[in-house]
Amino acid sequence: MKRKAPASLAARVKRLASHQPPSWATIGRDARPNLHGLLRYPAMMIPSMQGDILDVVLAEIDGPCRVTDPFVGSGTVMTEALIRGLDFVGIDINPLAAMVCEAKIAVDARADVEHGVEVVLHHLARDIEMTIDVDFAGRAKWFSQESAIYFSKIRRAIMRVEDVGTRKVLWVAFADTIRRCSNSRTSTYKLHVRPDAEMVDVSRIRKVFFLTLREALQRTRDYQQILAQSRRKTPKARIICGDIRTAKIPTSRTRHQILVTSPPYGDNVTTIPYGQFSFLALNWIDPKDLPGGVDDKLLANTHALDAASLGGSVLDAQEKHAEMMEVSPTYKRFSRQAKRDNRDVRKVSCFMYDYWESLHRINSKALGSAHWVMTTGNRNAAGLKVPFDAINRDIVEALGGRCVTSIQRKLPVKRMPNRNSIGELINAETTLVAEFA
Ligand SMILES: C[S@@+](CC[C@H](N)C(=O)[O-])C[C@H]1O[C@@H](n2cnc3c(N)ncnc32)[C@H](O)[C@@H]1O
Structure with missing residues (x-):
């Protein structure tokens, strides 16, 4: 595989960093066009920024390549990769994140969402059943009797759609409606009961669902139009739902690997509770219709998924801390300032160790040359700024990577609802570009 001189990559990324396009600072609806806005997942990346960086990296590579995102979330990197006709693997x-990505892949494969919406509206209008079709711990707390009956009708209507890919797109609209209309507040990703005055009635749920369907349809059309205009090759995409530390990651000897990702900022409990955000849906x-192999234990209660995610366990904290002291000089400096008996500090140690273990595993599966593009944010814990950007850099170097350069970006707005504790604390992010020979 022929490669151009590494210096040119650094120069191109630096140029991009010093002339950041206005689209990187766009907020609201316009920032997430086409499939990017299908579901409002927490801490989504800026699509145009990841696309621009991907283009710079691609300009360095001659020959076939594959893009991987080991923390794929709602699939921002995936969508940008697919638009460019690049094969993709996401984990x-x-x-819920894996299913949203599968829904987007179905749209990429030309799922007939318009027909799916017609089927749903047809059955919904004729359903006179008054049953509640699901039960789980706390269902009556998060859904009134009337809303549970109506959500059951929507659920039955979606189940009447034949094509599984189309159903996944409709489940995403359903998930978004649940998120906005359950008895849990929308001002936080955590589950918190709304005050009585803010409870959502059935007529409003109906309105929200119909609007969400209409929007999903428009986004699907916008995406398929982009493909019709710009794509020459249909790529292969695969999503694996599992823990990156144990999941079966497909390897490829022949292709250059481009890893583009934004890992969590820390453990889900003290940063962003992706699991609680997803629990009701x-x-x-x-x-x-959920991705194959989902472990029932992950849905057993509102905290199970967050506890299973990176940094979710503080078991063996001392051993994990000791290993991180060897791996990262920046972690070592941070640790010397921090009080080791503080629980939040132990959580930082365990998160960093889990993250190191994840990257170590990904690296051991990557055969041949690679570029890594990683966006991280520095959160606060126990009154200290956690230098995740520099620890990430140390980890990449410990794995044999060469850090080419990085981009700093100020966040235009808080990216998470104000009731999450780190909401006000992360106001900048760093994107590291590294390469492995
Ligand atoms: C910052 S989010 C990714 C957001 C994504 N870049 C986007 O634009 O939607 C980090 C993701 O890491 C996932 N995650 C946390 N622990 C994980 C683990 N052990 N294995 C795989 N994914 C994990 C979370 O579920 C979450 O979706």
């Missing part, structure tokens, strides 16, 4: 422990979606 996420959260079944995951209990309503027909389990046979």
Whole structure:
């Protein structure tokens, strides 16, 4: 595989960093066009920024390549890769995230969402059943009797759609409606009961679902139009729902690997509770349409998925800390300032160790040359700024990577609802570009 001189990559990334396009600072609806806005997942990346960086890296590579995102979330990198006709592999422990990505892949494969919406509206209008079709711990707390009956009708209507890919797109609209209309507040990703005055009635649920379907349809059309205009080759895409530390990651000897990702900032409990965010929808979606191999234990209670994610366990904290002291000089400096008996500091140690273990595993599966593009944010813990950007750099170097350069970006707005504790604390992010020979 022929490669151009490494210096040119550094120069190109630096140029991009010093002339950041206005689209990187766009907020709201316009920032997430086409499939990017299908579901409002927490801490989504800026699509145009990841696309621009991907283009710079691609300009360095002659020959076939594959893009991988080991923390794929709602698939921002995936969508940018697919638009460019690049093969893609994504991994996420959260079944909702994996299913959203599979829904987007179905749209990429030309799923007939318009027909799916017609089928749903047809059956919904004729359904006179008054049953509640799902039960799980806390269902009555998060859904009134009337709303559970109506959500059951929507669920039955979606189950009447024949094509599984189309159903996944409809489940995403359903998940978004659940998120906005359950008895849990939308001002936080954590589950918190709304005050009585803010409870959502059935007529509003109906309105929200119909609007969400209409929007999904428009986004699907916008995406398929982009493909019709710009794509020459249909890529292969695969999503694996599982823990990156144990999931079966497909390897490829022949192709250059481009890893583009934004890992979590820390453990889900003290940063972003992706599991709690997804819990209600995951209990309503027909389990046979969730990605294969979902462990029931992950849905057993509102905390199980967050506890299974990176940094979710503080077991063996001392051993994990000791290993990180060897791996990362920056971690060592941070640790000397921090009080080791503080629980949040132990959580940082365990998160960093889990993250190191994840990257170590990915690296051991990557055969041949690679570029890594990693966006991280520095959160606060126990009154200290956690220098995740520099620890990430140390980890990449410990794995044999060469850090080419990095981009700093100020976040235009808080990326998470204000009731999450780190909301006000992360106001910048760093994107590291590295290469492995
Ligand atoms: C910052 S989010 C990714 C967001 C994504 N870049 C986007 O634009 O939607 C980090 C993701 O890491 C996932 N994650 C956490 N622990 C994991 C693990 N052990 N294995 C795989 N994924 C994990 C979370 O479920 C979450 O979706």
